[in-house]
Amino acid sequence: MAMRYGFFDSEITGEDEEGQPIFDRAENAEFVSKIFSALVTNGVYADPADNFAVRASSGMNITVKAGRGFVNGRFAWTEQDTTLTLSTANSTLSRIDAVVLRLSMTDRTISLAIKAGTPASSPFTPSLTRTADIYELRLANISVGAGANSIKQADITDTRYDTSQCGIVTGVIDQIDTTSLFAQYDDQFKTWFSNLEDTLEENQATNLQNNINKLEEKSLSVKTNLTTEDLDTVQTTGIYIQNYTSNATTDRHYPVKASGCLMCVFAEGKAYQYYNCQNEGCIWMRRYNSKTWSDWDQIYPGVISVSDDNGTAIKFPDGTMIATQKYDIDMAATTYAYLGDYITEHYLSSNPPDFPVAFIAPPSCTYSLEGSYTFWIGNNTRAGGSPTTTTHSARLSLLRPKDTTLVNNTITTITVTAVGRWK
Incomplete structure (x- = not known):
C-alpha cells in the first residue's frame, strides 16, 4: 500500500461525471481518524x-x-x-x-x-x-x-x-508502553537481588527471611473477590470485598443482605469482624471467642439529613425516615357533610410537592394548618385512590364546628409530616 500523507492544498485535476471538481490531495474521515488515534487514546x-x-x-x-x-x-x-x-x-x-x-x-x-x-x-x-x-x-x-x-x-x-x-x-500524546518499561525495571530488580544474595551469608539470609515472614504475618491482606464464602469461616486478618448483594445472604452469616466491605482482625484465637454496607449507611460488628461467633451488633453512625425546596427528610440507619414539608393551598371547599355539631369540608390540594426522598411504601401522614383550624384528616392517596411513596394525599378534610365560618378562596400554608421507611 502506498504511503498516505496530508494535509496539502489540492489542485483540481478534472471533473467527475456530475461535474464536481476532482482534487488530487483530497482525504476522507478515515484519514482524519487515523491522526486522532495516534494522538488520543480510546x-x-x-x-x-x-x-x-x-x-x-x-x-x-x-x-x-x-x-x-x-x-x-x-x-x-x-x-x-x-x-x-x-x-x-x-x-x-x-x-x-x-x-x-x-x-x-x-x-x-x-x-x-x-x-x-x-x-x-x-x-x-x-x-x-x-x-x-x-x-x-x-x-x-x-x-x-x-x-x-x-x-x-x-x-x-x-x-x-x-x-x-x-x-x-489522559493526554493528547500516546503514553509510554508501560509493558516494556515494567520488563526493564523487573530485569534490573532481579539483577540487584541476585547480587544481594551473593553478598549475604547463610545466617544473614535466614534471618532476613524470618523477618520477612513476621512482616507478612502482620500485614493486612486484601481479597477483592469474596463470592459465596460463609463469613463464619473468614478468620484471617484482612479486608474482603463483597460486590454482589445476591451473595450476601443470612445463611452465609451476613448481617444484612447487602454488598459491602468486611474487615477481619484475628489474633490469638479471637477475631473481630466489621461489615460496612455499601450505600446503606450502617456498620455491623461481631466477635469470635471460645470457637463461637456472637450475634451481629449494628453500630449506628449519624443520621442523614436531605433537604430541597420541598422540605427536609431525616434518614435513620435502621430504615426509618421522617419527612416534613410546607406549601400553600387554596382554601376552596368542594363538598360539605354534617356530622352532629360539626361540618366536614373536603379540599383538593393541587399538585402537592414530592418529598425530598421517596419512601419504599406509602408513609403515615399528619397535617396541620396555620390558623385556628386544628383537625385535619388525610388518607395519603392521590385523587383516584392510588397509594403513593413520593408525595402525600391530594384529598384533605377539615372538621370544624357549625357555628364557625371559613372564607373560601384564601391561600393557607399546610405542614405535612410523614413517617415511613426509606429501606
Missing part, C-alpha cells in the same frame, strides 16, 4: 470524574451521566444524562449486563447501549464486540439478581478505569 475523559458514569435510577432504569470520549479516533459528546432500561430479570437465575459506548462504522454513529448477559447460577460478563465495523468500550457491569425489580448502586461495577475495558483519555 476511553472517556477523566475530568469531570463522572464522565459517562453509570448511576442507578428508578426500577430497572439506569442513568449514564453526560460525558466525552474517544473510540478509535472518533469523538463522542453528550451534554445531557441518558436513561437506559434493563430487560426484565429472570425469576430464578441471575445475570450480568454491560453498559457500553458503541462505535458503528456501518451506521456512522457512537451510542450508549446495554448488552444483556445470559441468566445462569454463576453468571459471567458479556464479552465486548471489537471488529472492523463495531467497537465497544465497557463503562460498567450491572448485576441483575434473580427476580429483581430494581437496580441499586451497589449492583453497578464501574469499569471506566480499566484500560482493557474502557480506559481514561
Whole structure:
C-alpha cells in the first residue's frame, strides 16, 4: 500500500461525471481518524470524574451521566444524562449486563447501549464486540439478581478505569508502553537481588527471611473477590470485598443482605469482624471467642439529613425516615357533610410537592394548618385512590364546628409530616 500523507492544498485535476471538481490531495474521515488515534487514546475523559458514569435510577432504569470520549479516533459528546432500561430479570437465575459506548462504522454513529448477559447460577460478563465495523468500550457491569425489580448502586461495577475495558483519555500524546518499561525495571530488580544474595551469608539470609515472614504475618491482606464464602469461616486478618448483594445472604452469616466491605482482625484465637454496607449507611460488628461467633451488633453512625425546596427528610440507619414539608393551598371547599355539631369540608390540594426522598411504601401522614383550624384528616392517596411513596394525599378534610365560618378562596400554608421507611 502506498504511503498516505496530508494535509496539502489540492489542485483540481478534472471533473467527475456530475461535474464536481476532482482534487488530487483530497482525504476522507478515515484519514482524519487515523491522526486522532495516534494522538488520543480510546476511553472517556477523566475530568469531570463522572464522565459517562453509570448511576442507578428508578426500577430497572439506569442513568449514564453526560460525558466525552474517544473510540478509535472518533469523538463522542453528550451534554445531557441518558436513561437506559434493563430487560426484565429472570425469576430464578441471575445475570450480568454491560453498559457500553458503541462505535458503528456501518451506521456512522457512537451510542450508549446495554448488552444483556445470559441468566445462569454463576453468571459471567458479556464479552465486548471489537471488529472492523463495531467497537465497544465497557463503562460498567450491572448485576441483575434473580427476580429483581430494581437496580441499586451497589449492583453497578464501574469499569471506566480499566484500560482493557474502557480506559481514561489522559493526554493528547500516546503514553509510554508501560509493558516494556515494567520488563526493564523487573530485569534490573532481579539483577540487584541476585547480587544481594551473593553478598549475604547463610545466617544473614535466614534471618532476613524470618523477618520477612513476621512482616507478612502482620500485614493486612486484601481479597477483592469474596463470592459465596460463609463469613463464619473468614478468620484471617484482612479486608474482603463483597460486590454482589445476591451473595450476601443470612445463611452465609451476613448481617444484612447487602454488598459491602468486611474487615477481619484475628489474633490469638479471637477475631473481630466489621461489615460496612455499601450505600446503606450502617456498620455491623461481631466477635469470635471460645470457637463461637456472637450475634451481629449494628453500630449506628449519624443520621442523614436531605433537604430541597420541598422540605427536609431525616434518614435513620435502621430504615426509618421522617419527612416534613410546607406549601400553600387554596382554601376552596368542594363538598360539605354534617356530622352532629360539626361540618366536614373536603379540599383538593393541587399538585402537592414530592418529598425530598421517596419512601419504599406509602408513609403515615399528619397535617396541620396555620390558623385556628386544628383537625385535619388525610388518607395519603392521590385523587383516584392510588397509594403513593413520593408525595402525600391530594384529598384533605377539615372538621370544624357549625357555628364557625371559613372564607373560601384564601391561600393557607399546610405542614405535612410523614413517617415511613426509606429501606
